[in-house]
Amino acid sequence: MIIRKPINLELTQLSGQTSQPPWINVGDSFREVLMVNEKPVLFDVKQSGDYLDFNFTGDISKKEAIHSLNYIYDLDFDLNKFYNYLSNQAELEEMSEFCKGLRLFLANDPFECIISSICSANNSIKRWTKSIRDMKEKWGNNYFDYYYTFPDKSIIQDIYEDDNEELLFGDKPCGNNLKSCGVGYRAPYIKKASHIFTLEMDLSEISKMDYEEAFETILKVPGVGPKVADCILLYGFNFKEAFPSDVWIKRIVSHLYFDGKDINVSKVRDFGMDEFGDYAGYVQLYLFHYARMSGLMSKLK
DNA sequence: CGTCAGGTAAAAA
DNA sequence: TTTTTACCTGAC
Structure with a gap:
């Protein structure tokens, strides 16, 4: 079944957005199990021309499946209108050429996005995505033979941090702890954050x-600073006015708008939100990939 | 082998 | 208030 809204699926999947790791690549498809209305559904999506071709297995209607995919791939966002906006600005006019069809990859599970975003801090895309995959396979639920959901916050809050804790208090051999997933010093942040979202902070309140x-609110969570907070709000809760600003966005913005002058990251965030408004999230996404794919990134380094 | 990258928290200025 | 430093891990 085809959804007739333009997208570049591979670019979107592999763009490192911290909503979740990329889905499992099988042949020319990307597959993942998602909970929809509390039921496990295996989605299979692939590129068909400019559009998304999909199948699903699970106890939901076709309408519900389309509704989920529309949200996750942000298919109702008007890309052509956005490209028109980009083409009217000297600094941004080249960007759509390099990232045509790139869309937000939004979280089906906001809690997974929170942990992904915490793991992504001071980390590489390759390493945080592997950490999240490890956590899914160790403590998530297994469906359709090979697919795992991300574990619930109430599960993660009770996982041991490292080998020492596991040896002291556990009754199982090593390897069943957060650090064994390669999260490093983020392990205590992950545990504390899970605890907070289990007992003190309601995820559904955030979206309201x-x-x-x-x-x-989200800045109060351990391991969450301004960059991670903006990633959580953009990819986990669809706040499109967020402008997650890291060292790369700083370099790119500084090059395009401030004549290469060194400015601090918090100023870059203020600038981005002020300059791009409701397009801030998309501009951030496009700036990063434009810089990556146009060769600007290696030039700025 | 050493060096480096990359956000946050905590210490220091 | 702003600036500096330590933190895990994998890539090189």
Whole structure:
């Protein structure tokens, strides 16, 4: 079945957005199990011309499946209107050429996005995605033979941090702890964050807040600074006005808008939100991949 | 083998 | 308030 809205699936899947790791690549498809209305559904998506071709297995209607995919791949976002916006600005006009069809890859499970985003801090895409995959396979639920959901917050909060803790308090051999997933010093942040979202902070409340309140709220979580908070709000909760600013976005923005002058990351965030408004999230996504694919990134390094 | 990258938290200025 | 430093791990 085809959804007639343009997307570049592979680019979107492999763009390192911290909603989740890429889905499992099988032949020319990407597959993953998602919980939809509390039922496990195996999705299979692939590129068909400019569009998304999909199949699914699970106890939901076709309408519900399309609704999920529309959200996750942000298919109702008007790319052509966005490209028109980009083409009207000297600094941005080249970007759509390099990333045509790139869309937000939004979280089906906001908690997975929170942990992914915490893991992504001071880390490489390759390493944090492997950590999340490891956590799914160790403690998530297994469906359709090879697929795993991300474990619930109430599970993660009780996982041992490292080998020492496991040896001291556990009754199982080593390897069943957070650090064994390669998360390094983020292990205590992950545990504390899981605890907070299990007992103190309601995820559904975050989506009801306005952007500023949600940002301040989520900043209180250990391991969540401004960059991670903006990733969580953008990829986990679809706050498109977020402009996650890291060292690369700083370099690119500084090159395009400030004549290469060194400016601090928090100024870059203010600039991006002010300059791009509701397009901030998309501009951030496109800036990063434009720089990556145009060769600008190696030039700035 | 050493060096480096990359956000956050905590210490220091 | 702003700036500096330590933190795990994998890539090189």
